[in-house]
Amino acid sequence: MEFSHKKIEKKWQKYWEAKQTFKTTQNHDKKAYVLDMFPYPSAAGLHVGHPKGYTATDVFARMRRMQGYDVLHPIGWDAFGLPAEQFALKTGNDPREFTAKNIETFRKQLKTLGFSYDYNKEVNTSDPNYYKITQWIFEQLYKQGLAEIRNANVNWCEELGTVLANEEVIQVNGKMVSDIGNFEVVKKPMRQWVLKITNYADRLLAGLDGLDWPSSVKELQKNWIGRSEGLTINFKIKDSETIVPVFTTRADTIFGVSYVVLAPENENLLKITTPDKLKVVQEYIDNTKTKTDVERQDNSKEKTGVFTGAMAANPINGELVQVWTADYVLNDYATGAVMAVPAHDDRDWKFANKYNLPIRFVIATKDESKAFVGEGQHINSDFLNGLQRVEAIQTVSKKLVAEKQAEVKVNYKLRDWLFSRQRFYGEPFPILFLENGEIALVDEKDLPLTLPKTDYIKPSGTGESPLANIKEWVNVEYKGQKAVRETNTMPQWAGSCWYYLAYILTTSPNELIDITSTEAMELFKKWLPVDLYIGGQEHAVLHLLYARFWHQVLFDLKVVPTPEPFQKLINQGMILADNGEKMSKSKGNVINPDEIIDSHGADTLRLYEVFMGPLEASLPWSYKGLDGARKWLDRVFRMFEVVKLTTKNNHNLDFVYNDAVKKVTQMIEDCKFNTAVSQLMVFVNAVYKETEPVYDVYIKNFLKMLSVYAPHLAEELWEKIGEQPSVCLQAWPIHDEAKLVLDKVTIAVQINGKLRATFEAVKGLDKVAILNEAKKLKNVAEQVEGKTLLKEIVVPDKIVNFVIK
Ligand code: ANZ
Numbered sequence: 094m095e096f097s098h099k100k101i102e103k104k105w106q107k108y109w110e111a112k113q114t115f116k117t118t119q120n121h122d123k124k125a126y127v128l129d130m131f132p133y134p135s136a137a138g139l140h141v142g143h144p145k146g147y148t149a150t151d152v153f154a155r156m157r158r159m160q161g162y163d164v165l166h167p168i169g170w171d172a173f174g175l176p177a178e179q180f181a182l183k184t185g186n187d188p189r190e191f192t193a194k195n196i197e198t199f200r201k202q203l204k205t206l207g208f209s210y211d212y213n214k215e216v217n218t219s220d221p222n223y224y225k226i227t228q229w230i231f232e233q234l235y236k237q238g239l240a241e242i243r244n245a246n247v248n249w250c251e252e253l254g255t256v257l258a259n260e261e262v263i264q265v266n267g268k269m270v271s272d273i274g275n276f277e278v279v280k281k282p283m284r285q286w287v288l289k290i291t292n293y294a295d296r297l298l299a300g301l302d303g304l305d306w307p308s309s310v311k312e313l314q315k316n317w318i319g320r321s322e323g324l325t326i327n328f329k330i331k332d333s334e335t336i337v338p339v340f341t342t343r344a345d346t347i348f349g350v351s352y353v354v355l356a357p358e359n360e361n362l363l364k365i366t367t368p369d370k371l372k373v374v375q376e377y378i379d380n381t382k383t384k385t386d387v388e389r390q391d392n393s394k395e396k397t398g399v400f401t402g403a404m405a406a407n408p409i410n411g412e413l414v415q416v417w418t419a420d421y422v423l424n425d426y427a428t429g430a431v432m433a434v435p436a437h438d439d440r441d442w443k444f445a446n447k448y449n450l451p452i453r454f455v456i457a458t459k460d461e462s463k464a465f466v467g468e469g470q471h472i473n474s475d476f477l478n479g480l481q482r483v484e485a486i487q488t489v490s491k492k493l494v495a496e497k498q499a500e501v502k503v504n505y506k507l508r509d510w511l512f513s514r515q516r517f518y519g520e521p522f523p524i525l526f527l528e529n530g531e532i533a534l535v536d537e538k539d540l541p542l543t544l545p546k547t548d549y550i551k552p553s554g555t556g557e558s559p560l561a562n563i564k565e566w567v568n569v570e571y572k573g574q575k576a577v578r579e580t581n582t583m584p585q586w587a588g589s590c591w592y593y594l595a596y597i598l599t600t601s602p603n604e605l606i607d608i609t610s611t612e613a614m615e616l617f618k619k620w621l622p623v624d625l626y627i628g629g630q631e632h633a634v635l636h637l638l639y640a641r642f643w644h645q646v647l648f649d650l651k652v653v654p655t656p657e658p659f660q661k662l663i664n665q666g667m668i669l670a671d672n673g674e675k676m677s678k679s680k681g682n683v684i685n686p687d688e689i690i691d692s693h694g695a696d697t698l699r700l701y702e703v704f705m706g707p708l709e710a711s712l713p714w715s716y717k718g719l720d721g722a723r724k725w726l727d728r729v730f731r732m733f734e735v736v737k738l739t740t741k742n743n744h745n746l747d748f749v750y751n752d753a754v755k756k757v758t759q760m761i762e763d764c765k766f767n768t769a770v771s772q773l774m775v776f777v778n779a780v781y782k783e784t785e786p787v788y789d790v791y792i793k794n795f796l797k798m799l800s801v802y803a804p805h806l807a808e809e810l811w812e813k814i815g816e817q818p819s820v821c822l823q824a825w826p827i828h829d830e831a832k833l834v835l836d837k838v839t840i841a842v843q844i845n846g847k848l849r850a851t852f853e854a855v856k857g858l859d860k861v862a863i864l865n866e867a868k869k870l871k872n873v874a875e876q877v878e879g880k881t882l883l884k885e886i887v888v889p890d891k892i893v894n895f896v897i898k
């Protein structure tokens with residue numbers, strides 16, 4: 094007989110809701126904060142990829158709850174976002190209503206999956222109670238000097254009418270386009286709020302060491318931060334007061350400098366260009382504007398540049414070298430100028446060859462037909478001759494620094510974070526520009542500064558946000574002065590930077606206690622850091638770096654007690670279409686979880702998604718696999734129709750049961766959710782084989798373990814055997830190690846029927862393990878060596894026979 098998932102799933106969802114089964118507790122010393130990356134509530138609803146990570150965290154949270162931990166397992170909505178804004182601009186509808194509707198759908202869908210979230214803790218980043226604190230955090234950043242207005246060269250997307258962060262821009266055919274929508278992006282100088290994340294670069298690097306994160310994600314963050322130690326060396330321009338500082342990590346090659354290059358945007362460029370070269374240099378500057386940074390740095394592209402007419406003095410020996418401008422030097426890295434050493438740098442090598450500039454080798458190499466970037470002895474380098482790289486760098490640095498020709502400098506690839514978006518649907522900045530030119534913060538007691546109600550959101554037409562149209566909102570009085578509000582809003586990352594703190598502060602949906610209260614601090618001490626955080630790899634550098642930055646600032650302000658927010662992180666793999674392609678609306682291969690829940694049940698979907706493979710792997714969807722998951726649940730259900738229970742242990746299942754408990758527990762602990770399911774399957778097979786009644790404790794404890802994967806069915810069966818719900822709140826079983834000590838047996842090993850060796854093994858060892866052991870025996874290995882193995886026969890616990898030729 095099969096079970097009706099439709100009937101039992103609704104029944105138990107109602108029960109859990111009514112009984113508040115998964116309400117966060119505060120009764121134990123042990124705690125587990127188990128967190129999902131919260132979703133953007135899109136109009137498309139839940140994707141079949143969502144339940145993969147969500148089931149994984151749910152299994153973990155459920156086990157922890159049953160192990161007697163206080164568990165915080167919340168969900169919420171990353172609810173500001175571009176799609177709602179675009180919908181509003183197109184249709185004239187309010188993005189708030191649109192978002193609220195999508196949230197309804199998402200919540201309903203999540204509930205049908207039986208996740209053990211505490212919905213009292215629900216947060217919504219676009220709720221004024223929520224963004225009140227986002228604005229408060231911004232005010233702290235401002236007060237710390239970590240937020241400032243700068244004229245920055247930004248990525249401007251005309252079609253979206255907004256600036257995008259570097260991370261939101263991708264390359265398509267060498268052109269910059271927006272990550273969302275693939276619209277053209279160009280560089281343009283604009284007044285922007287920036288957050289000085291670079292002040293925290295070293296902290297963000299150092300903090301990675303203590304985290305239990307995938308090494309690939311740590312590596313991505315390290316590269317993104319891109320710490321580089323070197324020297325800024327001053328080159329004085331001949332017949333001018335101008336000094337051009339260059340940044341180099343290879344000061345040891347200074348005797349090989351054959352020219353100096355300034356980025357086209359370098360502020361010194363036009364100052365030093367000689368009058369006869371002004372026209373070509375200006376033309377070159379204009380041409381560069383259409384190029385992307387990636388194109389400029391692409392080493393396969395031919396290098397271009399022009400001579401400025403200026404000469405610069407090499408501070409090590411006074412030698413005069415030409416000064417050029419070339420776009421392979423970027424202005425917003427280090428000083429925007431380099432000393433070029435073609436003999437030992439590929440880019441400079443190509444450039445020097447193209448423009449016939451001198452090439453001087455200063456490190457010995459046999460092959461002078463290309464740039465030599467390896468290690469070797471210094472030559473043609475005066476006092477550095479004979480030294481190796483490290484020593485040479487130290488020696489020349491010491492000298493140049495002592496002579497005040499250079500400074501030791503650390504540079505980062507990490508850029509300050511452009512924090513303004515020209516959008517309506519984001520957090521308003523709590524900022525006022527006063528008539529007297531000063532900037533004021535909205536008083537803390539007046540937060541939140543809410544988005545105005547408006548009938549119609551229109552583009553401003555000026556590149557400003559649609560808020561600029563709403564004059565009553567923009568123009569205000571502030572302490573007797575006229576003032577205008579900032580019309581930009583914050584990027585979507587803002588809300589997701591601290592949502593894991595918001596859950597802790599939330600008492601009922603969107604009601605948050607004061608983040609600076611002692612109560613908040615007590616709660617932070619209880620719950621932080623997040624013990625398990627599961628989400629997509631796409632957030633490796635953006636969200637995870639920004640959130641760490643805010644957390645570190647809040648730590649310095651003594652708002653939070655831990656230096657890092659997320660202790661353990663796992664990236665879940667994607668669920669691909671059955672042909673291995675990415676699921677996408679345009680390909681029409683998206684699978685809707687609602688349909689699967691309807692046809693197979695939520696328990697089946699949950700089980701299938703975590704059983705299909707390791708959590709981290711991206712794997713194709715398979716209906717066969719889905720059917721398989723359902724078949725196994727049916728098998729479990731049928732088991733309860735036939736099994737006879739006894740309160741007296743006959744010890745028949747001692748080993749299988751204790752082995753299952755031990756392995757399931759350890760595997761869930763290690764987030765190996767798929768292999769833990771296999772152990773449950775082994776147990777069920779053993780029960781089916783039993784001819785005598787089964788010890789009821791084992792069966793009950795099996796249901797407890799089942800409940801983390803298939804909570805509805807487990808709850809139903811729990812009731813069926815006469816127990817009181819909820820199985821989800823029972824104590825997690827503990828295995829008895831004594832029952833795992835197995836009897837030993839002696840296994841005979843034959844070769845072509847003749848006894849060659851014997852060995853001891855634990856009773857019940859499987860065939861593969863027996864074969865492995867047998868092959869390791871000296872006597873056997875010698876006989877088999879060089880022969881063809883025709884057949885391997887194993888009779889478990891007894892004998893192995895190898896047939897060889
Ligand atoms: C001389 C030299 C000789 C260099 C040599 C390399 C090899 P990272 O590790 O990325 O910091 N550089 C400095 N500023 C630059 C800019 N704004 N745009 C493009 N390139 C720039 O690398 C630092 C090296 O990149 C510096 O060291 C400089 O070239 C170049 F045999 O200086 B080197």
